[in-house]
Amino acid sequence: MLFKKFDVLWAWFVRITTNWLPDAPCFQRFRGRLYSLAMRRCGKRFQVASDVRFTRMRNLSVGNDVYIGPNTVFLLSDPVVIEDEVLVAHKIMITTTNHTPIDGSFRRGAGKSAPITLKRGCWIGAHAVILPGVTVGRGSVVGANSVVNRSLPDYCVCAGLPAVVKKRLEVPEGETSNAYETIQSK
Numbered sequence: 001m002l003f004k005k006f007d008v009l010w011a012w013f014v015r016i017t018t019n020w021l022p023d024a025p026c027f028q029r030f031r032g033r034l035y036s037l038a039m040r041r042c043g044k045r046f047q048v049a050s051d052v053r054f055t056r057m058r059n060l061s062v063g064n065d066v067y068i069g070p071n072t073v074f075l076l077s078d079p080v081v082i083e084d085e086v087l088v089a090h091k092i093m094i095t096t097t098n099h100t101p102i103d104g105s106f107r108r109g110a111g112k113s114a115p116i117t118l119k120r121g122c123w124i125g126a127h128a129v130i131l132p133g134v135t136v137g138r139g140s141v142v143g144a145n146s147v148v149n150r151s152l153p154d155y156c157v158c159a160g161l162p163a164v165v166k167k168r169l170e171v172p173e174g175e176t177s178n179a180y181e182t183i184q185s186k
């Protein structure tokens with residue numbers, strides 16, 4: 001409870017006290033365990049590399065076997081859900097917030113936030129940006145340097161600025177996915 005209340009301080013404390021550890025799985029899991037104390041929910045074997053920055057960790061829910069790569073930044077004004085086996089590569093920006101102007105200035109305007117979901121087994125490529133309100137589909141890939149401003153379907157390779165579906169991936173046996181058709185028809 002206390003960790004959640006002071007989640008900003010706790011995230012800062014964990015980052016500066018563990019940054020010297022090598023990016024080996026055992027140390028990354030140790031860092032994940034420490035961060036998990038301030039999170040909404042955390043599954044097993046959460047791995048966090050060095051130099052990852054989180055704000056408002058209490059809004060973060062993570063499933064099992066999730067990996068977060070070095071130098072990734074999370075701005076968590078709204079809930080972010082990361083399902084099982086999601087791979088977040090290096091230097092990614094995940095932000096739930098846009099700003100609105102007051103008297104022609106964005107500096108003092110209120111933030112406008114929306115939740116983000118990264119569905120099971122997806123892979124976010126290096127330097128990608130995930131914008132507010134977006135869902136990345138199950139087992140999908142977001143290409144390096146892409147900007148995701150709309151939800152992406154299951155089992156696809158998506159890339160570009162903005163990210164669009166480049167090709168479909170095989171849907172695992174026993175699974176169905178209508179997300180592609182649903183999103184395309186919107």
Ligand SMILES: CC(C)(COP(=O)(O)OP(=O)(O)OC[C@H]1O[C@@H](n2cnc3c(N)ncnc32)[C@H](O)[C@@H]1OP(=O)(O)O)[C@@H](O)C(=O)NCCC(=O)NCCS
Nearest residue numbers: 089090124125126141142143144145146157159160166167
């Ligand atoms: C997306 C990626 C995995 C390639 O997947 P793939 O299944 O081999 O896809 P292809 O190379 O056949 O690309 C399919 C289309 O997407 C385009 N594309 C692929 N990656 C792209 C990117 N990052 N940005 C823009 N377009 C991209 C290709 O040019 C191709 O377009 P075309 O059909 O018009 O020729 C790879 O390009 C990528 O971005 N990897 C990220 C690597 C990374 O971040 N590693 C960090 C370690 S975790």
